[in-house]
Amino acid sequence: MSDAAKIIAVAKAEVGTHESRSGGHWVNDSKYNRWFGKIPGYDRDGYGYPWCAVFVAWCADKAGLAKLYPKTAGCSTAVAWYKNQGRFSEYPAIGAQIFFGPGGGSHTGLVYDYDATYVYTIEGNTNTDGSAEGDGVYLKRRARRDSYVYGYGYPKFAEGIKSADPKWAAEAPKPAPKPAPAKPSAKPSVSLANVVAAAKRDPKLPQGGTTHAADVKLVEAALKAEGLLPAKYAADGSFGSLTVKAYAAWQRKLGFSGKDADGIPGKSSLEKLGAKHGFTVKA
Incomplete structure (x- = not known):
């Protein structure tokens, strides 16, 4: 299984997972926050912070790809991490980390597919409306040319990356080699x-x-x-x-x-x- 397929499989398996509720309200405290750790100053003993970026980092860790994605709770920090490596684009790619809002600092998720019009994502800390302050993990469809979409961080997958960006064509995954034709069984x-x-x-x-x-x-x-x-x-x-x-x-x-x-x-x-x-x- 390719690196991109591994993290997408992990992320899709989390769809439907929700953060904790208290007093009839969602409170940002999720299993992903508990994995990442406390951040001083937040409710819920430091676990009540927005967790969309942490969700991506958690998926990467579970897929065995922790070094390919930034481990941070901050979307802006994650954007900078990719840009510092020269791995950021305005075009979607399979397995890429998508960023939303000014400077990419509002929200993030994972791309599992795209076409000429839409990008298809798995996002944590969102909801059916696509909010950046939601309640769980959802599959979303985003318009590629929506001004809310800031850009995409490209992990350095072992197989390369399938991207809509023509500048990244050299890193496109190579087609799997055709299996050698079976040798005919020796006749008696x-x-x-x-x-x-x-x-x-x-x-x-x-x-x-x-x-x-x-x-x-x-x-x-x-x-x-x-x-x-x-x-x-x-x-x-x-x-x-x-x-x-x-x-x-x-x-x-x-x-x-x-x-x-x-x-x-x-x-x-x-x-x-x-x-x-x-x-x-x-x-």
Whole structure:
């Protein structure tokens, strides 16, 4: 999973989370504030401060990307952090930190998508109206050209960043390499010498006797597929008299006659049987 996808997944999982209430009112004290720590001078024993920037920092920490986002409760401080690294733009980017208001100091969130008209965000300390002093984590849709949108901080993702800013095209994530085509499975191999020996010896053995069963079974299966060998004799590995008869029929099917169609496999007939039924022939 890409860095951008990691933090977006963490942030989306928080949608619906709310800050604490007291006396019938939302009081800014959230689990994100408790993670970040006290700030002297605020209510709720120092935990009742606006937490939109802290929410982004918390998501980055949980995604294992703490070094890529500023850990601060101040939006203006976060803007300066990105600008000092030369990673700030007026264009949206996937996984970027969006900033609102004069100098970007009013509110912030995370971008999870954008198009030509809108930017789609996950924001903490907002509400259904998009306030900078809300009550929870919400998915929002913001107009890209809204004057309230100040700009975007770009984290330095390992994969690069997908941005609408043409100046950042060089950092666009590279397409995933196409997987190498699967190598075809190696075909089984039949030894010509083994099946010739079996065709000469097995008919003289007691019923079902075998000489080179593994090789013969492949030939039997092919002869069965050709409709030349009954199924009950097509898997015993014995090149008995019925198999010899079936192989002779295969040779005649290929146009051989006389001694060339005596049921003893030859190189040409065996290779043609293998080519049709999925095995190779070795001497």
